[in-house]
Every structure is written in C-alpha cells, then in structure tokens.
Amino acid sequence: MYYEEYGKENEKIIVMLHGAFFTYSFGRQYKLSDKYRIILPHIMGFGNHTEKVFDTEKVVEELRELISGLGKRVVLAGFSLGAQLAYELLCKNQELFEKTILVSPWLIKSRKEMPEIIRINERQLEDLKNKTKCRLISLMNGLPKAQRDEFIEQMQHVDIETVRNAVDNGIILTDSFRNVRVPVQVLAGGKEQASIIETAKRMSEMNPNCKYEIWQKAAHNIPPVFAKRFNDFIVKTMES
Secondary structure, X not given: OOEEEEOOOOOOEEEEEOOOOOXXXXXXXXXXXXXXXXXXXXXXXXXXXXXXXXXXXXXHHHHHHHHHOOOOOEEEEEEOHHHHHHHHHHHHOHHHEEEEEEEXXXXXXXXXXXXXXXXXXXXXXXXXXXHHHHHHHHHHOOOOHHHHHHHHHHHOOOOHHHHHHHHOOOOOOOHHHHHOOOOEEEEEEOOOOHHHHHHHHHHHHHOOOXXXXXXXXXXXXXXXXXXXXXXXXXXXXXXX
C-alpha cells in the first residue's frame, strides 16, 4: 500500500486517512511532522492507487496490515471517507489505536439519501476530470500549491465505480461502537449535511469515551480551511 511519510524521526505516530477524491485532505497538517511521525496512506481507487477500484473490505484490510506493521499503537485521524474507514478499523481493531480523531464522519445513512449523494459525487468527479475546474476546486479547498499539479493528474484516472463504491461503502453506525474503549474525538461542521452532524451527536450518546464538537462556521472543509484551529486541536488531543 502506497503511503507518504513525514517526521520519521519522531516517536508518536499519527495515521491520517484522506477523504474521497482529495488525497491531500491533510495537506495543511504536514507541518505537524515537526512534532509527530505522520503517515498518509493513499486509499484504494485514489491518489497513487487509481489502478484499482475502491473495495471497502480490501481497503480496511490493507490499512489494518499497514498499521499493525508499525509495531506500536498509533493515533488514527480520518476525514469524510477516511473517517468512515477509521471508524470501521477502530471497531474491529481497537488494540491498534491510542486515540482517534474523526472529522465529518457520515455513519447514519438512509437508502433514500444514498442515490442523491452518489449523484453529487459523480458530478464532482466530472468536474475534477476537467483540469481547469480541478485546479479551481483544489484552490477553493485550500490544497497547497506543491500538490495541485499532482492532484489534477491523479484525478484523470479515478474510475466512476470507485466513486460509487466509496459512497455506498456499507459502513454505518452500529452497536459495536459501544464496546470501543479508545478515546474518540468527533468533529463536524455546522454547515454540513444533517446526517453528519447527527452522526457526531449519536456517537457521543452511545459511548462515554467519545466526545464531539460542532464547528459552526465550518462546512465539509475542516482540515484545509480551518487548518490552524484543527492543528491546535490535534496537538491538544495528542498531548492530553
């Protein structure tokens, strides 16, 4: 599994799982590598793994193997799709993790809502395959300049089935979360879809080890657009 790594000399490890499309969702968190060892896997179907189509079970197994191979418990952070995958990993392999940070997890899903979310993501893929639009979108999402050209090229190879599978991935909030003993921090934006905000609140109700915050001015953009506040939040979580 391809991954980027920064701050290898540091002892504490944060594994960061990006959102759909945006391999560099955590691009503005790279600076934390002055304190922590940061590992950023490229999720199947995206980034440097566009030769494959996203498959939930295979992705979770690849991530489990990667993290277990690090030889120590890590802090796991995920955004959007990455937060859903982080949740699945946490419920099945909590012994691998010291703490978790889930940003904008979408775990309360209705079959009625699913087709519309898939259509939105299909349209987004179409826009991202247009290089001019892709550059504009990457700017709007706060992607660092160094990654823009690489991101634009990666998006030309993303398969539409990856997008559909990543949305309809089968990961939902279940009673298994009640058994998680690892501290969980959940963040959501006040301008996000209602089911993401409801996910954050419901997770906290289900498990006393889970705390949540709603950042009222944020939409589905906390890691890049609210980078300073989010970076401070990560450091506080790491050191608490």
